[in-house]
Amino acid sequence: MSLTDLDSLAARVPDGSKLAMPPDNSLPSVALAKALVRRGARGLRLVGVPTSGFATDLLVGAGCVAEVETSAVSLGEAGFAPRFSAALKAGEIVMKDATCPAIHTMLQASEKGVPFMPLRGIIGSDILAHRPDWKVMDNPFAEAGGDPIVLLPALQPDFGVFHAVMSDSKGNVWLGRKRECATIAHASKASLVTVERVVEGDFLADERLAPGCISATYIDGIAIAERGARPVALLDEYRMDTAYISEYARMAKTAEGFREWLAIHVFETRAAAAE
Amino acid sequence: MSDCKPEEFLAATICRLVLDPSAPTARHVAVGAASPVPAAACYLAQKLGYPIRLSLLARTQGNPFSDGTRELFDLTGQGRIDLFFLGGGQIDGEANLNLVGTGEWPGGTSHGGVRFPGSFGSAFMYMMTPRIILFREEHSPRVLVQKVDNISANGVSPPGVFRRGHAQALVTARCVFRFHPDRARFSLASVHAGETVASIRAATGFDFDAGDEVPQTPLPSEQELALLRGAVCDEMLETYPDFCARVFGRKLAA
Numbered sequence: 001m002s003l004t005d006l007d008s009l010a011a012r013v014p015d016g017s018k019l020a021m022p023p024d025n026s027l028p029s030v031a032l033a034k035a036l037v038r039r040g041a042r043g044l045r046l047v048g049v050p051t052s053g054f055a056t057d058l059l060v061g062a063g064c065v066a067e068v069e070t071s072a073v074s075l076g077e078a079g080f081a082p083r084f085s086a087a088l089k090a091g092e093i094v095m096k097d098a099t100c101p102a103i104h105t106m107l108q109a110s111e112k113g114v115p116f117m118p119l120r121g122i123i124g125s126d127i128l129a130h131r132p133d134w135k136v137m138d139n140p141f142a143e144a145g146g147d148p149i150v151l152l153p154a155l156q157p158d159f160g161v162f163h164a165v166m167s168d169s170k171g172n173v174w175l176g177r178k179r180e181c182a183t184i185a186h187a188s189k190a191s192l193v194t195v196e197r198v199v200e201g202d203f204l205a206d207e208r209l210a211p212g213c214i215s216a217t218y219i220d221g222i223a224i225a226e227r228g229a230r231p232v233a234l235l236d237e238y239r240m241d242t243a244y245i246s247e248y249a250r251m252a253k254t255a256e257g258f259r260e261w262l263a264i265h266v267f268e269t270r271a272a273a274a275e
Numbered sequence: 276m277s278d279c280k281p282e283e284f285l286a287a288t289i290c291r292l293v294l295d296p297s298a299p300t301a302r303h304v305a306v307g308a309a310s311p312v313p314a315a316a317c318y319l320a321q322k323l324g325y326p327i328r329l330s331l332l333a334r335t336q337g338n339p340f341s342d343g344t345r346e347l348f349d350l351t352g353q354g355r356i357d358l359f360f361l362g363g364g365q366i367d368g369e370a371n372l373n374l375v376g377t378g379e380w381p382g383g384t385s386h387g388g389v390r391f392p393g394s395f396g397s398a399f400m401y402m403m404t405p406r407i408i409l410f411r412e413e414h415s416p417r418v419l420v421q422k423v424d425n426i427s428a429n430g431v432s433p434p435g436v437f438r439r440g441h442a443q444a445l446v447t448a449r450c451v452f453r454f455h456p457d458r459a460r461f462s463l464a465s466v467h468a469g470e471t472v473a474s475i476r477a478a479t480g481f482d483f484d485a486g487d488e489v490p491q492t493p494l495p496s497e498q499e500l501a502l503l504r505g506a507v508c509d510e511m512l513e514t515y516p517d518f519c520a521r522v523f524g525r526k527l528a529a
Contacts, residue, residue, distance in 0.1 A: 025308065025332075025333070025344070026344065049344075050344060050345075050396070051392075051393065051395065070393065071393050071394055071395055071396065072374070072392040072393030072394065072395045073392055073393060074392035074393075076308070076309070077309075077517070080390070080391075080392060081392070084390075085390050088390055089390070097375060097393060097394060098394075099394045099395070099396055099397065099398040099399055100344070100348060100395055100396035100399070101345065101348035101349075101352070101396055101399045102398075102399070104343075104344070104345035104348060108345075119352075119399070120352055120399065120402065120403055120437055121398055121399035121400075121401070121402040121403050122398045122399060122402075123402075123432065123436050124402075124426070124429035124432050124433070124436065125394070125398040125426055125427060125428055125429055126375070126380070126425045126426045126427065127375075127394055127398050127427060128398070130380055146435050147435070147437060148435070148436060149437070177338070177340070177341045177342075177343075178343065179341070179342050179343030180343040180344045180345065181343075182343065183343060183345065233335070236336070
């Protein structure tokens with residue numbers, strides 16, 4: 001199996017790579033996002049599946065990102081994503097707006113190895129008007145003709161990046177019902193995963209664990225990162241750390257405050273004042 | 276009823292729209308992440324005895340989906356979600372929703388404008404769900420505009436474009452509007468206590484229809500209030516702890 005350390009995992013991601021990540025209601029690897037900031041990654045193209053949250057704002061703020069393709073960027077209850085909003089306003093990143101099921105569908109096309117898939121809805125939305133790569137054609141099966149429908153191109157990220165509860169001796173990872181991470185893994189050329197722990201055995205040989213498992217077929221690198229989703233929740237193992245997100249939201253309002261936050265929480269060159 | 280909180284009143288108001296006998300029956304209702312008031316409205320309908328399957332996207336314990344976040348959209352694509360709730364940073368007189376931003380696309384540039392989080396699933400859900408209830412507490416000319424800056428999700432579609440339904444109503448902190456897809460216009464259905472047709476006109480950026488006599492939105496009954504503060508709050512504590520603490524004064528046991 002492909003167990004390594006966190007910084008080595010981050011070193012495998014070349015500048016300019018396209019990275020698919022789940023949002024804060026799923027299992028983002030905030031630990032790997034921080035490691036990418038430490039390595040000074042540049043020009044990353046992020047895909048939020050289907051939306052983006054804390055890890056995206058962090059990477060954008062640190063100057064690692066050239067493009068974001070997603071259906072929304074938000075810190076949830078803590079409000080709008082401050083560094084994303086600032087970078088967009090300053091013209092530092094390209095934003096490709098999508099809508100949630102379109103992101104899923106484009107990845108599903110990659111899962112199946114087909115060039116495109118159709119999706120209902122969207123016709124009449126300015127989202128479509130600003131996506132020259134999305135096409136509309138008449139449903140070829142409509143008996144009476146007509147019936148326009150949107151066609152979405154297959155989306156194949158270079159890397160799927162997410163956090164999981166655990167991996168086993170075979171390099172399978174387990175994350176329960178967060179199956180959007182399986183879609184990410186199936187559709188991406190390679191997947192890099194952080195886990196809380198590594199356990200003996202084979203999840204695929206266990207009928208109770210197998211349905212929440214992603215096979216090692218799709219996983220190219222694993223690193224242990226305890227509390228690697230923090231401040232995001234990990235299933236029923238730990239809750240969302242709302243105080244941590246609120247502190248980030250407050251400090252990241254300014255570029256200076258964000259740099260200070262990075263020094264404390266990413267580079268750890270400064271201790272938190274209150275601690 | 277003077278101690279009825281605005282959120283309780285709005286939940287009871289939305290509950291009546293959910294149960295509206297003139298609308299297609301809501302058997303399976305989905306409620307998005309940041310929507311505690313619509314969630315309370317749907318739980319209230321359940322507790323009043325109506326057999327509604329309620330899928331709360333934000334639910335951590337006992338989340339209804341086990342096949343990833345695409346499952347909601349796959350269900351909706353098939354027509355198996357009867358009712359969903361949407362809002363918007365801007366909503367216009369043709370029920371177009373803007374969740375992306377104001378000013379130049381994609382909303383917010385050095386030339387001005389504000390970026391909102393993004394469209395989420397609205398461009399799909401609005402067209403694929405038989406019934407949508409629009410809910411936005413802030414009722415001001417800033418939010419309710421004549422024409423949205425960006426159409427994230429369109430209120431009506433041209434003939435020949437597949438669409439299952441439209442907005443049923445728009446509920447704000449001031450009134451309830453009905454939407455009429457045939458003429459792509461809202462009409463004023465009822466005003467909340469303290470409001471008049473004139474005050475609604477003054478606070479609304481779009482033109483709408485209104486009869487000579489517009490009724491007042493009814494207040495929640497004692498039974499509805501008791502259910503909201505009891506059985507509905509019980510259901511919502513785990514998913515919406517801050518809302519339950521603020522509105523119902525109840526905290527989740529540690």
